[in-house]
Amino acid sequence: xxxxxxxxxxxxxxxxxxxxxxxxxxxxxxxxxxxxxxxxxxxxxxxxxxxxxxxxxxxxxxxxxxxxxxxxxxxxxxxxxxxxxxxxxxxxxxxxxxxxxxxxxxxxxxxxxxxxxxxxxxxxxxxxxxxxxxxxxxxxxxxxxxxxxxxxxxxxxxxxxxxxxxxxxxxxxxxxxxxxxxxxxxxxxxxxxxxxxxxxxxxxxxxxxxxxxxxxxxxxxxxxxxxxxxxxxxxxxxxxxxxxxxxxxxxxxxxxxxxxxxxxxxxxxxxxxxxxxxxxxxxxxxxxxxxxxxxxxxxxxxxxxxxxxxxxxxxxxxxxxxxxxxxxxxxxxxxxxxxxxxxxxxxxxxxxxxxxxxxxxxxxxxxxxxxxxxxxxxxxxxxxxxxxxxxxxxxxxxxxxxxxxxxxxxxxxxxxxxxxxxxxxxxx
Ligand code: CMC
Numbered sequence: 001x002x003x004x005x006x007x008x009x010x011x012x013x014x015x016x017x018x019x020x021x022x023x024x025x026x027x028x029x030x031x032x033x034x035x036x037x038x039x040x041x042x043x044x045x046x047x048x049x050x051x052x053x054x055x056x057x058x059x060x061x062x063x064x065x066x067x068x069x070x071x072x073x074x075x076x077x078x079x080x081x082x083x084x085x086x087x088x089x090x091x092x093x094x095x096x097x098x099x100x101x102x103x104x105x106x107x108x109x110x111x112x113x114x115x116x117x118x119x120x121x122x123x124x125x126x127x128x129x130x131x132x133x134x135x136x137x138x139x140x141x142x143x144x145x146x147x148x149x150x151x152x153x154x155x156x157x158x159x160x161x162x163x164x165x166x167x168x169x170x171x172x173x174x175x176x177x178x179x180x181x182x183x184x185x186x187x188x189x190x191x192x193x194x195x196x197x198x199x200x201x202x203x204x205x206x207x208x209x210x211x212x213x214x215x216x217x218x219x220x221x222x223x224x225x226x227x228x229x230x231x232x233x234x235x236x237x238x239x240x241x242x243x244x245x246x247x248x249x250x251x252x253x254x255x256x257x258x259x260x261x262x263x264x265x266x267x268x269x270x271x272x273x274x275x276x277x278x279x280x281x282x283x284x285x286x287x288x289x290x291x292x293x294x295x296x297x298x299x300x301x302x303x304x305x306x307x308x309x310x311x312x313x314x315x316x317x318x319x320x321x322x323x324x325x326x327x328x329x330x331x332x333x334x335x336x337x338x339x340x341x342x343x344x345x346x347x348x349x350x351x352x353x354x355x356x357x358x359x360x361x362x363x364x365x366x367x368x369x370x371x372x373x374x375x376x377x378x379x380x381x382x383x384x385x386x387x388x389x390x391x392x393x394x395x396x397x398x399x400x401x402x403x404x405x406x407x408x409x410x411x412x413x414x415x416x417x418x419x420x421x422x423x424x425x426x427x428x
Contacts, residue, residue, distance in 0.1 A: 231390025
């Protein structure tokens with residue numbers, strides 16, 4: 001049987017044969033289907049891209065029905081158990097696990113780009129004391145483009161490499177500075193002797209001690225959370241990164257757009273909303289009442305449901321296990337009991353079963369972040385730091401893909417046409 005699709009246009013009676021490859025047809029192959037010479041040709045209509053592949057990608061594989069997630073072919077469970085965040089970032093960006101030398105060089109390059117220009121401090125100080133740290137992150141990462149004008153040279157592989165190091169290295173510094181600004185605390189400079197996660201904790205929590213020593217269990221928990229959040233194929237923020245980057249703007253501006261997309265409560269802001277929701281529920285006994293509300297459309301059960309996963313999000317499983325290790329050090333977060341009860345009731349409820357709504361990555365991550373001492377506003381920032389590796393990988397893949405062009409969707413126009421301008425005084 002040929003790998004083709006035969007389409008009959010009942011308007012004209014004509015038949016067309018279009019090739020199928022990788023389970024897709026090319027939307028441009030529909031354009032030949034026309035009713036006459038004045039017809040623009042058939043388009044596909046897909047609001048929110050629910051069934052449209054916008055690129056070919058070799059970075060992250062998801063099987064949403066089976067709950068499978070792999071970075072470059074490596075199962076997330078193995079990486080969360082055995083890898084470090086920087087090694088995983090290397091894998092995601094370069095497509096293979098590094099050798100010992102490559103890892104050392106990569107770690108060195110990231111570690112030696114963690115400092116930010118002193119003016120970035122002044123820039124951050126310009127924000128109000130209660131500015132949302134995610135808003136500060138979005139603004140500040142965008143501002144990096146003014147510090148590194150060479151980043152415009154997106155077609156130069158050396159420039160791309162340099163911006164890759166800078167972006168991954170500076171995100172934790174900006175994030176920690178945003179946090180310290182909110183708290184009215186002095187900024188703590190990076191400590192190059194610590195690991196990527198350890199240094200981040202030092203920049204957040206260090207006070208008057210000469211050297212901050214992270215608790216190894218908590219440091220590892222942060223590494224695991226960073227690994228789990230490193231990439232997730234064509235999600236809303238990756239799509240923003242690719243779309244903005246496709247106009248050949250610099251990667252800092254594109255990352256600001258990606259972080260802005262992540263900020264929203266339906267994406268990376270969901271972890272913040274989960275904690276607000278759990279706090280509002282307040283007691284296990286009130287869970288059934290809230291589940292009823294979510295079913296009636298009064299709000300959503302935040303941290304549940306996913307566009308791609310129609311099964312338990314594998315990241316949520318790992319996070320649940322990590323929570324137990326964290327709680328041994330920090331003490332149990334009472335929010336966990338409410339979350340477990342919510343999960344239990346929702347997973348037995350027909351509404352959630354029929355719609356295949358399961359806990360996603362954001363359901364349990366906030367409970368750990370809170371136990372670690374983070375205010376809820378920092379949760380999306382904690383998502384953005386590791387996701388930078390994914391954004392950069394998606395951007396690099398897009399820039400070097402000969403099939404890609406400036407992202408520019410079509411529309412179905414539904415507005416008025418041919419109106420005649422009426423002067424202000426003559427309008428009714
Ligand atoms: N609570 C209650 N009902 C829900 C939920 C939920 N969390 N999620 C989906 N539904 C219902 C929705 O009302 C719809 O019902 P119906 O068919 O009767 O209209 C059905 O399930 C399908 O939902 P959808 O909105 O068409 O699905 P989507 O693929 O467009 O949305 C989602 C995916 C993640 C935006 C959505 O599930 C949601 O809003 N979840 C809560 C927010 C959340 O946890 N986001 C984090 C996602 S994972 C991490 C990340 O991407 O950053």
